[in-house]
Amino acid sequence: MESVFSRFDSYNFEADERFVDGLKTLNYRDQTELLKLKLFFYNRFVEPIDQQSYRRWISLSCNNQQDQTAQSNPESNETETSADGETKQLSFAEVMQLVQEGKEVPGVTKPDVQPSNQSPTPSQMQRVQKPTRRTHRWVQLPCDLGSLRQLAFPHRMTSKPAQQTVQYDW
Template structure:
């Protein structure tokens, strides 16, 4: 059953036109509603999946991730390195967890934006005339 949940997690809903079209008509904004819609769609069009079992599985996997994070250095903001030396790509859930905890997301640069406190420069271009302002030729 775990492999079904893993396939569900890795399913590319954004690339599925049927899901995207249906989502446009529903105008769903909440994450819990979106998860219910994804589970319904996946169950109907891809393969059977039990919603309650999936929710239990995801909560267990989140708890395991939190335990692993707590065991590692909590102040470390570095990306994990895999065995071949490449940086590990974080999942959406991992990024959300970092944001909720107030920690920095690895690999994201923070731009140093400071106000210039200068007056804006005047425009060098002529204003385009509106159709009713043009003179007939």
């Protein structure tokens, strides 16, 4: 597998026209996304490669290189470990303890929020009443109801044409 990974590292993506044309159509944001695109392209068009195995291999090879440089420069190793200690992720309990003690939580920015101290403005809209609280408005009809009783309504249950008149008592 290591030979596949070393061939991937030595592959010239900038010289491959298909990769460059595809990269122009896609807008990559950062180096990790570019690495994903390169791994996808290499896996699809050159030879199969496993992404997780490659990432493990690259992290192990980086660790080996760091160990070799650490043996030659012990002072630089101390500065790297102190920088790593600051970016350590805190657990929920540790964050709660810092908050309860009143200490500052690393990595959290304080927003600059100032109260306006203005009185609230009155509402311009009327409140919408609930359907059970609405007042009914009665509409006055322009005709008397006595004439409505004599109107002919077709009976819906019969198949005869509308010749019957049905009288409704109000």
